[in-house]
Amino acid sequence: xxxxxxxxxxxxxxxxxxxxxxxxxxxxxxxxxxxxxxxxxxxxxxxxxxxxxxxxxxxxxxxxxxxxxxxxxxxxxxxxxxxxxxxxxxxxxxxxxxxxxxxxxxxxxxxxxxxxxxxxxxxxxxxxxxxxxxxxxxxxxxxxxxxxxxxxxxxxxxxxxxxxxxxxxxxxxxxxxxxxxxxxxxxxxxxxxxxxxxxxxxxxxxxxxxxxxxxxxxxxxxxxxxxxxxxxxxxxxxxxxxxxxxxxxxxxxxxxxxxxxxxxxxxxxxxxxxxxxxxxxxxxxxxxxxxxxxxxxxxxxxxxxxxxxxxxxxxxxxxxxxxxxxxx
Numbered sequence: 001x002x003x004x005x006x007x008x009x010x011x012x013x014x015x016x017x018x019x020x021x022x023x024x025x026x027x028x029x030x031x032x033x034x035x036x037x038x039x040x041x042x043x044x045x046x047x048x049x050x051x052x053x054x055x056x057x058x059x060x061x062x063x064x065x066x067x068x069x070x071x072x073x074x075x076x077x078x079x080x081x082x083x084x085x086x087x088x089x090x091x092x093x094x095x096x097x098x099x100x101x102x103x104x105x106x107x108x109x110x111x112x113x114x115x116x117x118x119x120x121x122x123x124x125x126x127x128x129x130x131x132x133x134x135x136x137x138x139x140x141x142x143x144x145x146x147x148x149x150x151x152x153x154x155x156x157x158x159x160x161x162x163x164x165x166x167x168x169x170x171x172x173x174x175x176x177x178x179x180x181x182x183x184x185x186x187x188x189x190x191x192x193x194x195x196x197x198x199x200x201x202x203x204x205x206x207x208x209x210x211x212x213x214x215x216x217x218x219x220x221x222x223x224x225x226x227x228x229x230x231x232x233x234x235x236x237x238x239x240x241x242x243x244x245x246x247x248x249x250x251x252x253x254x255x256x257x258x259x260x261x262x263x264x265x266x267x268x269x270x271x272x273x274x275x276x277x278x279x280x281x282x283x284x285x286x287x288x289x290x291x292x293x294x295x296x297x298x299x300x301x302x303x304x305x306x307x308x309x310x311x312x313x314x315x316x317x318x319x320x321x322x323x324x325x326x327x328x
Contacts, residue, residue, distance in 0.1 A: 001199045003194070011053075012074075012075060016060070019324070022324075025038050026060070026063055026324070034073070034087055034091065036092055037069055040091075041164075044096055045167065046099070047070075047101060047160050047163055048068065048088050049071055050073060052080075057295075057324065058153065058325075059156075062160075063324075066160050066320050066328070067156045068160060072085050076195050080108075080111060082115045085100075085111060085114075086114075086119060090122070090124070097126065099129070099169065101152065102128060104130050104131060105148065108148075109130060129176040131151060131155055132146040132148055132180070133149055133152070133180070134186060134215065135184050137221070147215050147216075147219070149185050149215065150216070150303045151179075151184065152294065158313050159175055159176035159316075161316035161317070161321065162175045165316075165319070175316065184244045184305070184306055185306075186304060188212050189210065189218075189259065189296075190227070190300040193260065202217075203220075209227065211301075213240075217296065231273050238274070241304065246306070249282055249283075249284065253286055253288070253309055256289070256304055257291070257303045257304075258295065262300050262302050267290055267291065270304075271288060
């Protein structure tokens, strides 16, 4: 294993310290593996998300105006503990309440639920949404139902904009749930990644193989296949994604997300295919995001997320956001 580390035991702590030192807009509360806005904004619904580390810039990179108020960082590919999530909620909570944005993994759902109960015991209003956008598999070792992957970023953006606009907790939860219901994603990998504590690849692929439909922690996908052209890979992914009630003349937002080790050149080639194939089907692309938003350490791979839009979600997608990893 070759990584730029001082040691595997302190990697999350040092990552968070390095992030804060590069971004004065962020603050790390003492004793917590949590990142919050340096200038807490009161009077609005606060958004908290998070999960295991290794997906950077998710989730702490999206803390800021118009997106998250707090992000919780578990160990690499490991759900944060309830006390860490609870600590984040207490740091950002306002009288307007807190919305938890949870990716659909058993550990995340359980630990965020426990943190919500603790916060409610303190009199903090808490609401939740669970993102399950991965169309590849219905159930897995780690989930009941579909997994939550990169489509979560659209939830952060749109719900964050609604909160910034002063909407109530119920209204922010409602629009967040609308995004959850209308975003669908799927990914492909050419290589595994190496979790620092494990020190070896999470799985093995032959030189001419790709893993289709894998999760962001290296969980198995639907199948392994011979390496194909960008055109054919995108065609397969969009076939699965568009099976979810997409219709001609629908307006969508697209996220072509790198998993950490995919060059921008290749993401551009893939986005070219996504754009042309969606357009050929009569689907209108309102906005495209392309780059590393929710990674899997150094994995060479990508995912595509397609979000059906309406007037409300378009307006919130266009709203101001200022964070380390995304500014609009």
